[in-house]
Amino acid sequence: MKIKITVDGKEMKVDSNKSILEICRENGIKIPTLCYHKSLFPEARCRICLVEMNRKLVTACSTKPQENANILTTSERIIKARKMNLELMSPNIKINELANDFEAKEIYDQIGLDTDRFVSIKDYHPDLGAAIVRDNNKCINCGKCIAVCAKIQEIYAIDFASRAHNEHVTPYEEKKLEEVACIKCGQCLINCPVGAIQERSHLNEVLQALNNPKKHVIAQTAPSIRATLGELFDMPPGTLVMGKMVSALKKVGFDKVFDVDLGADMTIMEESAELLKRIKSGKNLPMITTCCPGWILMMEYFYHNLVPNMSTCKSPHEMSGMLIKTYYAEKAKINPKDIVVVSIMPCTAKKYESTRKELHTGVDYVLTTRELGRLIKQKNIDFVNLKDEEFDPVLGLASGAGDIFGTAGGVMEAALRTAYETSTKNKLKKVEFKNLRSGKGIKEGMIILKGKKIKYACANGGANIRKLLKNKDKYHFIEMMACPGGCVGGGGQPIYFDEKVLQARGKALYEQDRKREFRRSHENPIVKAIYKKYLGQPLSKRAEKLLHTKYSIKDKF
Amino acid sequence: MQILRQTNLEALKLAMNIGPEKTLKILEEKSLVGRGGANFPLAKKWKLAMNSKNKSKEIFLICNADEGEPGTFKDKFILKNNPETLIEGILIASYVLKTKRAFIYLRNEYDYLREELEKKIETILKNSGMKNKVSIEIVRGAGAYICGEETAIMQSIMGYRGQAMYKPPYPTDEGLWGKPTVLNNVETLTCVPQALLYDDWNPNMRLFSLSGDIDNPGVYEWELGVKMATILDTIKPRKERKAMSFGCFGGIMPLNKDSTINTETICKEDCQHGAFSIIFIGKERNIVDICLSIAKFYAYESCGKCTPCREGTIRILNLLKKIRDEKANESDLVLLKDMAQHIKETSLCGLGQSSTNHILTALQHFKGDFEKYLIKENRIDSTNNKPQKQVKNEN
Numbered sequence: 001m002k003i004k005i006t007v008d009g010k011e012m013k014v015d016s017n018k019s020i021l022e023i024c025r026e027n028g029i030k031i032p033t034l035c036y037h038k039s040l041f042p043e044a045r046c047r048i049c050l051v052e053m054n055r056k057l058v059t060a061c062s063t064k065p066q067e068n069a070n071i072l073t074t075s076e077r078i079i080k081a082r083k084m085n086l087e088l089m090s091p092n093i094k095i096n097e098l099a100n101d102f103e104a105k106e107i108y109d110q111i112g113l114d115t116d117r118f119v120s121i122k123d124y125h126p127d128l129g130a131a132i133v134r135d136n137n138k139c140i141n142c143g144k145c146i147a148v149c150a151k152i153q154e155i156y157a158i159d160f161a162s163r164a165h166n167e168h169v170t171p172y173e174e175k176k177l178e179e180v181a182c183i184k185c186g187q188c189l190i191n192c193p194v195g196a197i198q199e200r201s202h203l204n205e206v207l208q209a210l211n212n213p214k215k216h217v218i219a220q221t222a223p224s225i226r227a228t229l230g231e232l233f234d235m236p237p238g239t240l241v242m243g244k245m246v247s248a249l250k251k252v253g254f255d256k257v258f259d260v261d262l263g264a265d266m267t268i269m270e271e272s273a274e275l276l277k278r279i280k281s282g283k284n285l286p287m288i289t290t291c292c293p294g295w296i297l298m299m300e301y302f303y304h305n306l307v308p309n310m311s312t313c314k315s316p317h318e319m320s321g322m323l324i325k326t327y328y329a330e331k332a333k334i335n336p337k338d339i340v341v342v343s344i345m346p347c348t349a350k351k352y353e354s355t356r357k358e359l360h361t362g363v364d365y366v367l368t369t370r371e372l373g374r375l376i377k378q379k380n381i382d383f384v385n386l387k388d389e390e391f392d393p394v395l396g397l398a399s400g401a402g403d404i405f406g407t408a409g410g411v412m413e414a415a416l417r418t419a420y421e422t423s424t425k426n427k428l429k430k431v432e433f434k435n436l437r438s439g440k441g442i443k444e445g446m447i448i449l450k451g452k453k454i455k456y457a458c459a460n461g462g463a464n465i466r467k468l469l470k471n472k473d474k475y476h477f478i479e480m481m482a483c484p485g486g487c488v489g490g491g492g493q494p495i496y497f498d499e500k501v502l503q504a505r506g507k508a509l510y511e512q513d514r515k516r517e518f519r520r521s522h523e524n525p526i527v528k529a530i531y532k533k534y535l536g537q538p539l540s541k542r543a544e545k546l547l548h549t550k551y552s553i554k555d556k557f
Numbered sequence: 558m559q560i561l562r563q564t565n566l567e568a569l570k571l572a573m574n575i576g577p578e579k580t581l582k583i584l585e586e587k588s589l590v591g592r593g594g595a596n597f598p599l600a601k602k603w604k605l606a607m608n609s610k611n612k613s614k615e616i617f618l619i620c621n622a623d624e625g626e627p628g629t630f631k632d633k634f635i636l637k638n639n640p641e642t643l644i645e646g647i648l649i650a651s652y653v654l655k656t657k658r659a660f661i662y663l664r665n666e667y668d669y670l671r672e673e674l675e676k677k678i679e680t681i682l683k684n685s686g687m688k689n690k691v692s693i694e695i696v697r698g699a700g701a702y703i704c705g706e707e708t709a710i711m712q713s714i715m716g717y718r719g720q721a722m723y724k725p726p727y728p729t730d731e732g733l734w735g736k737p738t739v740l741n742n743v744e745t746l747t748c749v750p751q752a753l754l755y756d757d758w759n760p761n762m763r764l765f766s767l768s769g770d771i772d773n774p775g776v777y778e779w780e781l782g783v784k785m786a787t788i789l790d791t792i793k794p795r796k797e798r799k800a801m802s803f804g805c806f807g808g809i810m811p812l813n814k815d816s817t818i819n820t821e822t823i824c825k826e827d828c829q830h831g832a833f834s835i836i837f838i839g840k841e842r843n844i845v846d847i848c849l850s851i852a853k854f855y856a857y858e859s860c861g862k863c864t865p866c867r868e869g870t871i872r873i874l875n876l877l878k879k880i881r882d883e884k885a886n887e888s889d890l891v892l893l894k895d896m897a898q899h900i901k902e903t904s905l906c907g908l909g910q911s912s913t914n915h916i917l918t919a920l921q922h923f924k925g926d927f928e929k930y931l932i933k934e935n936r937i938d939s940t941n942n943k944p945q946k947q948v949k950n951e952n
Contacts, residue, residue: 044723047864047903057902062723084899088868117892118872141867160718160861163701165871167861 007071020071021049021060029073032082032107034193035142036061038499040151046142047085048107050078057081079111086111089140091120093194103497104140104193121165129177131184131200131352132491136168138196145169145188145197152484153462155298157182172557181301181556185294185462185482186348186491199348199492202365203375209340209365210253216334219254220320220395221245221344223261224406224487225369227508228346231494231501232373233383238504240512243388248376249344250389259391260343261398263320264405264414266530267291268521270313270547272419273538275477279452284308286475289411291315293349294482296551298462303469304553312548314359316405317343317350320395321362322546327534328394340364344372346406346490349482359549368492399524400431400513407506408460408486409436409443412479416447416456417520423449431519437510439503441484442468444475460486558778559762560747561639566685568750569648577653580753587752588760592744593621594831596820599745603654605729609737617738618650618659619710620746625664625702626804627854629834631764632743634776636670639747644681644693646746649753651691654739659693662710665700702858706906707740709860720862721906744832763833770798770839781819789814800838800923805851806911807831808918809844827918829911844919844926849877855912866909869900873913880930887931894920 003016007029014023019042024031035046044062051060052072065071072078086108095108124136143160146169150156157180161170171180189197209217230239249257271289278287290296290311299306314322321343325336342365343350351366353359367375376383390396401417404410413433420428435445441464444457456477459468461484472478483489488505489496496502518524535543572580585600606616620643624632635643647659663671675695682688701719703709708722711733732738744764752758761781768774771792779788802809808828816822823830838847852874861867876893879885897913897920904910920927 043862044905045863047905050903059723059905064725081899081903084896085864085903088872089864118868121871141861141864163703163861164857164859165861165867167867 003065003067005065005067005069005071008073014065016064016067018064019061020051020053020058020063020065023065024051024060024073031060031073032110033061034104034107034140035144037144037147037191040144040147043143043147046089046140048082048111050081050085052078083111083113087113087117090194091118092122092137093140098194102193102195102495107193122168124168127176129184129200129352130355131348132177132182132186132189133198133200134169134177135196135198136170138194139169140194140196141167141169142193143169144191144193148187148191151463153183153185153187153482154466155181155183155185155462158188181554183294183297183301183462183482184349184352184491187483189348189491190489190493190495199368199371200351201371202342202351202367203371206342206365206367206375209342214338215340216255216338217253217340217342218256218258218324219249219342219344220258220260220263220317220324221249222317222346222406222487223264223403223410224346224490224493224505224509225344225372226512227406227488227505228369228493229373231496232370233376235384236504237496237501238508240508241383242512243390244383244386246391247386247389248381248383249372251381251386252375252379254342256392256394258320258324258395259398259402260317260320261402261405262395262524262526263316263318263323264291264402264411265399265521265524265527266319266323266547267313267316267405267411268401268414268418269527269531269538270319270543271311272415272422272521274311274313275415275419276423276449277539279449279454279476286472286478287311288477289313289415289479291405291411292481292483292487293347293353295465295480297349297352297554298465298482300551300554301556306469307551307553309472310551312544312550314547314549315350315353316402317345317363318353318359318361318549319547322360323362323395323530325362326546327530331394342367344369346487346493347483348491350492358552369494370492373494395526397524397526398516399521399527400516400519401521402524403512403516404509406487407509408481408488409433409438409458409479410486410509411481412436412456412458412477414521415477415479418522420447420449421520422522432510437506439485439506460484460489559751559759560635560744560764560778562642562751562755563639564642564645564750564754566645566681568754569645569652569685569687571753572649572652577655580649580653583753584749587758589745589748589752590760591741592748592763592832593742594829599741599749602729602741603650603739605727606654606737606739609730611730611735611737613736614655615736616654616656617733617736618647618654618656619714619733619738619740620647620659620661621705621707621710621740621742622667623662623664623698623705623710624667624743624832625705626806626831626834628768628802628804628836629766629832630768631766631776631832631834632664633667633670634764635743635747636667636674640674640677641681642750643743643747644678645685646749647693648681648685648687648691649749650739650741650746651687656739657691659691660714661693661695662704662714663695663697665698668697671695671697701860702854703860703906703908706908708906710740711738718860720860721908723905742832766832766834767792767837769801769835769837770796770842771837779818782817785812785816785818786814788818797840798837799840799842800844800847802836802838802847802851802915803828804831804834804836805854806908806914807834808914809838809847809922810918811922812837827914827921829914844923845877845881845930848915848919849874849881851915852877855908859908859912860906863903863905863909865900866904866906866912869896869904869909870912872896873900873916877916880927883930883932885931890920890927890931 033049042061044059049060127134226242230241329336401414458479460481485502589599591597704719713719728738810826856870856874859866897916
């Protein structure tokens with residue numbers, strides 16, 4: 001139903017089912033808010049989005065306008081009330097210390113704080129995990145992390161405890177995040193407006209390794225970083241910065257810069273061979289991908305019966321990390337003990353993954369995209385004007401199939417390209433699978449391999465994973481990504497506020513794929529060389545030993 | 558007392574004979590309004606739920622027996638002395654609303670009444686022949702004050718954190734499990750069969766819970782518009798009293814023997830009567846002390862959901878402590894008033910919005926009590942015109 005309202009003296013006709021906040025945003029009127037999330041139910045906790053409707057103060061996010069309502073968005077009364085609320089909730093926050101990329105920065109700058117009016121009453125111990133660090137002293141109780149964890153990821157790792165001024169975010173029974181069923185996806189971190197949740201930084205360790213002349217320090221970058229790193233240097237979302245990134249990493253001081261896309265190609269070789277083997281025997285279907293460490297944790301906590309269905313492949317950066325310490329070390333005649341492998345990942349769960357003992361991990365440290373941005377800024381490198389450079393040879397050339405690993409549906413697309421062509425010996429007419437590029441939470445399709453109908457499906461985001469698993473038996477091959485949008489929306493990526501950013505990042509990766517000379521993993525000459533000289537063939541004994549792993553189950557409590 | 562009149566299932570029979578529509582009409586004619594404090598007409602509330610646009614036609618009924626307001630104990634009085642009529646009221650409501658599940662949300666501290674109540678429910682359900690049509694479940698609260706608020710009650714019954722939700726959607730449209738829900742308190746539902754059955758039923762009779770600096774506290778029944786003098790005569794005061802507080806949330810107003818007690822006179826003093834629980838405050842007491850203990854209550858009982866109430870109530874308490882410790886100056890008093898007004902205006906639910914009524918009304922009526930504690934020297938420093946006044950005094 002359309003009704004007439006007045007906003008700041010301007011008459012407009014609006015949909016009465018929309019909240020004042022939505023109406024104002026559509027009409028270009030900015031209203032600050034800290035607890036509002038576009039795809040979640042508004043909780044109206046923070047009380048920053050206050051506006052005046054018919055002389056009454058109401059929260060814009062939760063209020064629908066009345067007929068003929070007179071709405072003010074910037075009156076003195078509103079500004080005073082917003083400021084009081086901001087000061088009340090954040091006595092521990094100092095504006096100049098707030099990182100620029102957090103959502104709240106603009107709001108704090110706009111409203112301003114008189115920090116001496118209220119003193120902090122919070123006294124919590126920070127929760128230091130292997131992947132995620134939480135500091136409740138900085139928390140403003142907006143509740144976004146909890147809502148995202150529960151409603152978008154359906155993990156329910158954290159909730160509010162206690163009441164009144166003692167209310168705080170905590171895992172079950174005041175435990176640490178490490179001790180509860182948390183999948184370390186970092187979506188809470190992405191949605192925290194003030195940075196009370198952060199990744200566990202490995203920057204110091206990496207700097208130490210870089211300064212040690214005895215160490216041969218190698219950086220390897222995940223597929224999605226090249227489409228997102230630019231955002232940290234004010235470039236528009238979806239700018240491809242592969243060349244600049246390599247150049248920056250070399251300037252920072254890494255001895256060699258390799259591409260995890262190659263690891264992705266290796267994953268595809270192993271995974272597609274495994275898929276064909278399972279289809280032939282008909283056992284342990286559907287096969288489920290294991291590139292995403294968040295999903296692996298989710299399986300280990302919540303889906304114990306799925307262990308046999310999981311592909312045994314390690315994640316791409318663990319594969320290439322292993323190859324660096326074996327194949328590359330042998331070739332370059334360097335003692336593997338002197339090699340330090342640093343993965344630049346879009347992911348906080350990878351930090352946890354690199355501490356797993358069962359992987360015999362080749363990766364020493366994991367930096368997130370944001371940490372890399374920090375490192376480049378610390379070294380005073382003018383990133384935007386850098387000249388493009390190429391990855392180092394040996395493990396630096398990848399196919400387009402590896403590039404699209406960074407976006408949801410990409411692993412499936414890459415695997416299908418190779419599985420189809422290696423099994424049928426025919427070339428695909430179209431290497432691009434349009435149904436896997438739709439941007440939906442759950443995607444599915446069908447392909448014919450050797451006369452058999454193979455059904456496949458992809459899910460991204462915890463809630464979609466749970467939904468898809470309810471009828472998993474329909475499918476033969478499933479791709480799972482714990483973060484909405486896949487790795488481009490990962491917990492280690494630059495903070496984003498709009499889903500359009502995710503789409504732009506994904507598109508950039510597809511563009512990178514189009515530019516490649518080789519678009520199928522099995523065409524990659526380096527992959528061919530590695531198999532010829534070192535591993536033999538996919539699923540060979542050596543490949544099993546280096547590139548495959550086992551899974552354990554974990555108790556939820 | 559009118560509230561203690563038994564109806565012995567006669568009212569239920571009457572309602573069943575005349576049908577839901579006529580029952581509603583009688584209740585409307587008798588002008589039965591909710592006893593929770595908002596004076597919302599009962600028939601109107603029921604009709605809202607019955608005509609709700611919600612797709613589900615199932616209506617839940619909740620009897621609010623979470624009587625958490627300090628100084629209020631009239632629901633306990635009813636639950637102890639006339640539970641039969643209350644249960645009959647629930648049955649009539651269930652009949653009119655076609656409710657299959659009704660809940661009694663019992664205050665944690667009233668758990669000792671539960672066994673007796675369950676037995677009564679069992680026998681009355683059997684005797685009325687409604688056993689297969691409606692179930693009455695007793696849900697025990699966990700002791701949070703906020704769970705007396707209608708949206709928080711529903712969250713609590715559904716098993717979530719007892720926190721308030723904003724309205725709209727109102728419970729009559731989307732309540733328990735997203736379905737229309739009617740919430741009435743114990744006193745209101747007890748009045749339903751009495752109003753139906755007795756022609757001489759008086760809609761203006763109210764239960765008063767009296768406590769504080771008096772010798773015989775308890776539950777009393779008077780008609781609205783009763784003279785303060787009548788109340789004071791009944792409770793036979795020995796000492797002088799200067800003020801009264803309506804529970805914790807209603808505000809503090811000076812006690813005037815000639816005044817009458819009804820909604821208008823109380824609202825005129827910027828107070829809210831709520832469920833007419835009056836705490837008398839003796840002459841020897843200091844209002845700052847009273848405010849301090851009320852502020853302590855709110856700083857503990859705020860649910861923690863919205864910023865102004867969560868962070869504001871504790872700061873109000875700290876400011877009052879500062880004033881009480883004679884460390885505050887005039888600017889602190891200004892901040893106190895600003896914050897009290899701010900919390901009242903911007904909080905999410907009724908708890909937050911009324912959590913500073915006592916401060917605002919106390920500052921209005923008893924400002925001298927606060928000013929006594931302020932630091933004198935700072936007073937001169939902080940305001941520019943004070944030194945000039947001193948000069949004038951010398952002249």
